Amino acid sequence: MSRVMVRVRVNGAWKEAEVDTRTLLVDLLREEFMLTGTHIGCLTGNCGACTVMMDDLSVKSCTVLAAQANGADVLTIEGLAPKDSGTSNLHPIQQAFIQHHGLQCGFCTPGMILSAYQLLMRNPKPTEEEIRVSIAGNLCRCTGYQNILKAISAASERTLQQSGKRALRR
Numbered sequence: 001m002s003r004v005m006v007r008v009r010v011n012g013a014w015k016e017a018e019v020d021t022r023t024l025l026v027d028l029l030r031e032e033f034m035l036t037g038t039h040i041g042c043l044t045g046n047c048g049a050c051t052v053m054m055d056d057l058s059v060k061s062c063t064v065l066a067a068q069a070n071g072a073d074v075l076t077i078e079g080l081a082p083k084d085s086g087t088s089n090l091h092p093i094q095q096a097f098i099q100h101h102g103l104q105c106g107f108c109t110p111g112m113i114l115s116a117y118q119l120l121m122r123n124p125k126p127t128e129e130e131i132r133v134s135i136a137g138n139l140c141r142c143t144g145y146q147n148i149l150k151a152i153s154a155a156s157e158r159t160l161q162q163s164g165k166r167a168l169r170r
């Protein structure tokens with residue numbers, strides 16, 4: 001089995017690990033870097049629970065090899081809000097999910113939030129249709145889609161009031 005050294009900038013800090021060449025990015029994050037906020041649902045690219053940002057693009061981290069992320073900038077749910085900041089200083093999208101009951105069991109939530117993050121970074125004022133399309137690759141088993149739509153829409157309004165993209169940036 002061949003091994004490879006992988007160096008990734010995760011949530012602003014460089015981390016490295018030696019992994020099997022077949023290791024997936026989601027396993028690198030969860031098992032080597034202990035960032036278990038990125039969830040595993042299907043491992044087939046269907047559910048979106050493993051969604052993270054890689055070089056400013058949302059990716060399903062079960063479809064990316066850890067070796068492909070070498071040198072990349074990765075953002076996981078743990079990196080959205082400052083560490084130990086409490087609920088008062090959560091990212092605006094996280095706050096909107098709490099305020100609009102955009103989660104039930106929370107399993108899909110990290111992936112949903114990072115898909116919403118990508119949408120709002122590109123399109124600060126999306127239509128409902130655009131929000132629906134942006135989370136089409138994220139499945140919620142609790143079927144709380146209506147409140148998820150409301151939460152993303154509220155996050156958009158809130159960040160527009162707070163000067164758009166700057167409010168979204170970590």
Ligand code: FES
Nearest residue numbers: 041042043048062
């Ligand atoms: S675990 Fe990656 S898409 Fe489901």
Ligand code: FES
Nearest residue numbers: 104108140141142
């Ligand atoms: S909140 Fe339970 S899977 Fe979405």
